[in-house]
Amino acid sequence: MKRELDLTRVRVVPIRNEAEQAEMLNVYRTMRPDAHNGYPVATTHMIVIDNEVAGGFCLESPTVYWWMVPERNTMRHSMSAFGCLETLMLQSGRESYLVVCEESSSYYKVLEKRLPMVMGEEDSSNWNIFIREIPCALKK
Numbered sequence: 001m002k003r004e005l006d007l008t009r010v011r012v013v014p015i016r017n018e019a020e021q022a023e024m025l026n027v028y029r030t031m032r033p034d035a036h037n038g039y040p041v042a043t044t045h046m047i048v049i050d051n052e053v054a055g056g057f058c059l060e061s062p063t064v065y066w067w068m069v070p071e072r073n074t075m076r077h078s079m080s081a082f083g084c085l086e087t088l089m090l091q092s093g094r095e096s097y098l099v100v101c102e103e104s105s106s107y108y109k110v111l112e113k114r115l116p117m118v119m120g121e122e123d124s125s126n127w128n129i130f131i132r133e134i135p136c137a138l139k140k
Helices: 018-031 075-091 108-114
Strands: 005-007 010-014 045-049 052-058 063-068 096-102 117-120 127-133
Touching: 010 075, 018 045, 018 052, 045 075, 052 075, 063 075, 096 108, 108 127
Parallel strands: 063 096
Antiparallel strands: 005 010, 010 045, 045 052, 052 063, 096 127, 117 127
């Protein structure tokens, strides 16, 4: 069962129907009109800031894919969404996960400094995979 989690002005909402899927896709396509096929990778949850879709992530893949609209996002919003992500991961029994990040992301350098890199795309430096171990303090 997908759960909804709310921290401050940021809510993480599971995509439950075609209308929510369409709303999320419209926001993504507006943000990245050049994206391959116009679809984010398997987005399962929307990040909603002040009742506007501002991003999303996929929790039902071997890796976590995360995207956010830069104009609707601040570092504080990202940290709130990250807290929701970590809680949802722990609720589903995961104590670690893989994060995919493009080098063009404003968060790439943060991940590079704080998380071990697992691998990158062969013959390319566009994106890399990092592993996130959830700190013991957050575990049951």
